[in-house]
């Protein structure tokens with residue numbers, strides 16, 4: 372069956388669950404060979420691997436902490452060694468610690484910078500070595516509407532890490548364009564994955580979801596697949612003349628309309 376990513380080799384960081392998992396599965400459905408990455412959830416990564424293989428696509432799984440340069444190198448090398456190349460890198464893995472600037476611990480802030488910012492840079496650096504040689508590549512960074520401006524308590528320093536990802540996307544697009552490498556970002560708004568659900572009761576969650584729906588033009592909450600389908604577009608050659616862009620995937624947040632609330 373002809374897929375939009377037939378034969379492409381993709382590394383998706385943090386693809387054991389959440390948005391990364393949906394991207395890995397959607398890529399495989401479109402014919403890509405996928406390198407699934409995780410740091411702790413080995414069983415969940417294996418489930419993703421098996422699901423991909425059930426579609427008839429090829430996949431490997433690699434435990435790597437992207438915040439460690441040696442691990443990032445090992446991750447990209449694993450894909451290249453097994454599949455012979457790398458065409459697409461999705462920098463999805465990230466963490467979020469809630470807390471205001473007054474109470475977030477130094478270790479939490481450092482860890483967010485290490486994973487969300489440095490980890491993304493390390494993976495780009497390794498993938499680009501191969502992409503530059505073949506003068507082809509797609510880098511997709513998962514940013515967040517937090518980086519653009521949300522009035523959401525306790526996420527200021529997380530937002531800062533995502534703003535760095537947007538700057539990185541634009542500058543890498545500029546730096547790597549001459550080598551035929553497209554670099555774009557997706558900015559999801561709110562997707563009910565473990566990252567968001569953490570620490571909330573079912574009751575709290577239901578209330579938040581209802582309130583959120585009312586701030587979205589489409590009046591529904593995003594699924595991980597809503598984000599994954601945009602990643603497929605950016606990974607495919609349908610988007611070959613798009614680079615340096617941030618695609619906001621938020622269902623049309625009405626609170627971005629000035630003075631709407």
Ligand SMILES: NC(=O)c1ccc[n+]([C@@H]2O[C@H](COP(=O)([O-])OP(=O)(O)OC[C@H]3O[C@@H](n4cnc5c(N)ncnc54)[C@H](OP(=O)(O)O)[C@@H]3O)[C@@H](O)[C@H]2O)c1
Pocket residue numbers: 384385386387388389390391408409410411412413415435436437438462463464465466486490513514515516558559560561562563564565566567
């Ligand atoms: N959910 C939202 O509302 C939302 C909104 C905007 C943007 N985003 C962004 O979307 C992306 C995915 O978020 P999500 O909600 O799907 O998160 P999630 O459910 O918490 O999943 C995070 C993934 O990242 C992996 N990971 C964490 N630290 C890692 C490390 N150091 N090295 C390698 N992998 C690591 C985790 O692996 P393990 O399973 O092994 O721990 C897991 O696969 C993130 O970039 C996030 O900032 C999310």
